Amino acid sequence: QSVLTQPPSVSGAPGQRVTISCTGSSSNIGAGFAVNWYQQLPGTAPKLLMYGNSNRPSGVPDRFSGSKSGTSASLAITGLQAEDEADYYCQSFDSSLSDYLFGGGTKLTVL
Amino acid sequence: EVQLVESGGGLVQPGGSLRLSCAASGFTFSSYWMHWVRQAPGKGLVWVSRIKGDGSSLKYADSVKGRFTISRDNARNTVYMQMDSLGAEDTAVYYCAREGSGSFTKTHDFWGHGTLVTVSS
Numbered sequence: 234q235s236v237l238t239q240p241p242s243v244s245g246a247p248g249q250r251v252t253i254s255c256t257g258s259s260s261n262i263g264a265g266f267a268v269n270w271y272q273q274l275p276g277t278a279p280k281l282l283m284y285g286n287s288n289r290p291s292g293v294p295d296r297f298s299g300s301k302s303g304t305s306a307s308l309a310i311t312g313l314q315a316e317d318e319a320d321y322y323c324q325s326f327d328s329s330l331s332d333y334l335f336g337g338g339t340k341l342t343v344l
Numbered sequence: 345e346v347q348l349v350e351s352g353g354g355l356v357q358p359g360g361s362l363r364l365s366c367a368a369s370g371f372t373f374s375s376y377w378m379h380w381v382r383q384a385p386g387k388g389l390v391w392v393s394r395i396k397g398d399g400s401s402l403k404y405a406d407s408v409k410g411r412f413t414i415s416r417d418n419a420r421n422t423v424y425m426q427m428d429s430l431g432a433e434d435t436a437v438y439y440c441a442r443e444g445s446g447s448f449t450k451t452h453d454f455w456g457h458g459t460l461v462t463v464s465s
Contacts, residue, residue, distance in 0.1 A: 258451050269451045271389070278439055278455040279381075279389060284448055302407050332405060333450070338388040338423070 236261065237241045237323055237336035244342040250311045255323030256304065261334060263304035264325040270308045271300060273320040273338075282321070283308060310341070318343045346370040348440045348455045355458030356430055360463070364425040366440030366456055368371075374398065374418040377443035379452060380425050382436035393424065394443065407433075430463045437461075 238256040238306040262268055270283035281290050283299040286306060298309045306325075310317055321324060323336040352364040354435035366378070380392040385409040393404045402414055413426040425439060437458040 263354070267450060271452070271462070272405040278457050279452070280455070281444075281448075281451055281453050284444070284451045284453075288447065290448075300391075320388075326388075331403065333394070335381075335389040335391060 236327060236330075237325060237335050239321075239339045241338040241344065242340045244344055245310075245313045246344045247313055247315065249313050250268070250309060251313060251341065252310075253308045253321050253341070255306045255308070257306075257334075258304055258328040259281060260305055261304075261325045261327040262301065264328050266328070268301050268306035269324045271322045271324065271335075273322065275319070277313050279322065280290060306324075310327070313343055315343050317341060346442065348442065348454060348456035350438065350440050350456045350459040351463045353438065355462045356463065357465050358431055358463055360430050361426070361428045362430065362461060364427065364438055364440075364459060364461070366423045366425075368421045368423070368440075368442070370427040371372075371442070373421040376445065378416060378423040378444055379441045380414065380423075380441045381438070381441055381452065381455075382431050382434075383458075384433075387436075389439075392438070393425065427461070435461060435463045 258285045267285045271279040272282040273279045286301040287299040296312045320338045347369045349367045379394045395414045411429045416423040439458045440456040441452035442454045444451045
C-alpha cells in the first residue's frame with residue numbers, strides 16, 4: 234500500500250476531461266513538499282510530466298495541468314487524446330521517512 | 345542531450361549478487377544527485393536509493409537497506425548499484441534517474457530505459 238494514494242484506473246472518451254487524484258498526509262504533501270507527476274507510456278520509461286505541483290516541463294502540452302490543496306494533489310487532462318493512454322504516477326517527499334515516495338499509479342484508458 | 349544508459353541486469357539465483365551500472369552523458373554528472381527506482385512486473389514505481397553528486401550522502405529504501413550499495417565514479421560519469429542477497433521480491437526493471445536542480449529539485453527529470461533483473465532458480 235503506497236503512502237500516496239491514487240485511483241487504480243480512470244477512463245474518458247476522446248476530447249473529454251479527466252482528473253487523477255493523489256492523496257498524501259501531513260508528512261509529505263501536507264508538509265509543503267511539491268508534488269510531481271510522471272507519465273509512463275506502455276513499454277517505456279517514465280517521463281516527468283509536471284513538477285512543483287503545477288509546472289509543465291518544456292514540451293508538455295498545456296492540456297495537462299496540476300494542482301495541490303492541503304494533503305492532496307490532482308492532475309487534470311483536458312481534450313483527451315488516444316496518445317494519453319498511459320500510467321500516471323504522483324511523487325513527493327516524505328519528511329518522516331526521509332524518502333522519496335511514488336503513488337501506486339493510475340492507468341488512464343481512452344475509450 | 346541528457347542520456348542515461350543502464351546495464352548489468354539479467355537472471356540471477358536467489359541469494360546471488362548483481363551489479364548494475366548507469367552511464368550518464370550530456371550534463372555535468374558530478375553536480376547532480378542520482379537515483380535508482382525499480383518497477384516489479386505489472387506494478388508501480390518504487391524509489392530504491394539516491395547518492396549525492398560528490399558521493400558524500402547516500403540513502404536507501406528500507407526494503408533494500410543492508411543488501412544494496414549505491415556508488416558513483418564521477419571520472420567515468422557512472423552510477424552503480426551493487427545488489428547482494430537477492431530475493432524474488434527484487435525482480436524488477438531498475439531505472440536510473442537524475443534528480444533535477446533548481447526548480448526541478450526533488451524531481452526525477454531524466455530517466456534511463458531501465459534494465460531487467462530477474463531473481464529465480
